[in-house]
Amino acid sequence: MSEFTEQNGVLHVEQVSLERIAEEVGTPAYVYSAAHIKGQFDRLKGAMEKALPADRQPLLCYACKANSNVAILKLLNNLGGGLEIVSEGELRRGLKADFDANKIVSTGVGKTTSEIKALLSAGVHQINIESLPELHHINDIASEMKIAADVVFRFNPNVSGGGHDKISTGRKEDKFGISEEKIYEGFALAQGMKYVNALGLSMHIGSQVFTVETFEDAFKTLPGVVGELRSRGFTVSRLDIGGGFPIQYQDEDLLDLDAYAQWVNDIIVPLDTEIIMEPGRYLVGNSGVLLSTVEHVKPAEDRTFLVIDTAMNDLMRPSLYDAYHHIEPVTHRDAPKTKYDVVGPICETGDTFSRGRELQETERGRLMAIRSTGAYGFCMSSNYNTRARPPEVLVNGDQYAIIRPRESVDDIIAQDHIPDWLID
Ligand SMILES: Cc1ncc(COP(=O)(O)O)c(C=O)c1O
DSSP, rough: OOEEEEETTTTEEETEHHHHHHHHHOOSEEEEHHHHHHHHHHHHHHHHHHSHHHHHHHEEEEEESSSOHHHHHHHHHHHHHHHEEESHHHHHHHHHOOOOOOEEOOOTOOOOHHHHHHHHTTTTEEEEEEEEHHHHHHHHHHHHTTTOOOEEEEEEOOOOOOOSGBBOOSSSSSSBBBHHHHHHHHHHHHHOOOOOOEEEEEOOOBBBOOOOOHHHHHTTHHHHHEEEEEEEHHOOOOEEOOOOOOOSSSSSOOOOOHHHHHHHIIIGGGGGEEEEOOOOHHHHGGGGGEEEEEEEEEEOSEEEEEEOOOOTTTTHHHHHHOOOOOOESSSSSSSOOOEEEEEOOSSSTTTTEEEEEEEOOOOOOOOEEEEEETTTGGGGGGOGOEEEEEEEEEETTTEEEEEOOOOOOOHHTTTTTOGGGGOO
């Protein structure tokens, strides 16, 4: 991660000092590196270009649930990517970032009527269907609108794929996707539907998938299912093989991308379909830091709390998944180390970023950077405790831009309305 370096004793994102950003933008603030995102996109694309024939390159649809700021979407659009979306809101963000609708794929277990209408009106590349009731729902709407829906069925292979229980999505007890038998039923049903084109299958087994073996295990039944569909006379022209590519938060051994690409070439390419991938975290996760200021160093009986000005409402991952995030000082980086429990100011014990973490000794007013917060950071934030959410900043070389301003408490409160009957 060469985009995050110490220069003259201060942590920088590319050429911009985090101390300068804190002075000019304030804290807490999310800060992202454009170069990192470009680098990750190029690495994934490069691995595919090396292993797969030129005419079989995948469409890399960025799973924008990871970080849906329109500037980030525009950056990925400029790089030639497509988009994976899960809501009408994400569709609108994608269109605002100028994505060609024909490069957008839509997933999600509970697409609403208005969402399906918006997807059909926009002309998205495909809708990934998660259940047979959803197939009927889409057919009803498509027939009413007289717009054909291109769909693929999300196959649930009943394999545990993710790095944490709450981010595994491919087990039969998970709410996602359809079993093999129901896939055949779905294709047969779709055949009788005038406004539905069943074109293939999708699979996404979870997030933080560290080994090719896990993909192999999950996808091993896929060629058989494709063969069976074809032998029953159905067309299978698209395979969307999902996301899940991991990043390093601590010291995890990462997926060997070349080995993964080789696996795609050996197993997926021979199935002779268009190939789609949905990387999210991989592209943006390590592009971001959450910049924060120390409010207090609070000695307690058996520990010292480092109370910082960011909290679980800004970054939920530690409280939601017990996720590890590396934390480091922006300045005074050579100070002797001690142990801190790093916590936010919210009224929950869960508002803890780390316990007993070895960190450089620090004091009130100093800056800290919480690393690897480019994915599932800001986009999962909330206004809990009526806290205004932080701004988002995008660094590009020696320049930076505020790509979302800090919220104001006035704006938050202005959304509440007191009904007449409560006013005396
Ligand atoms: C259907 C689908 N595709 C892609 C992703 C992106 O996963 P990741 O960020 O691990 O690449 C997700 C994540 O939840 C997902 O549900």
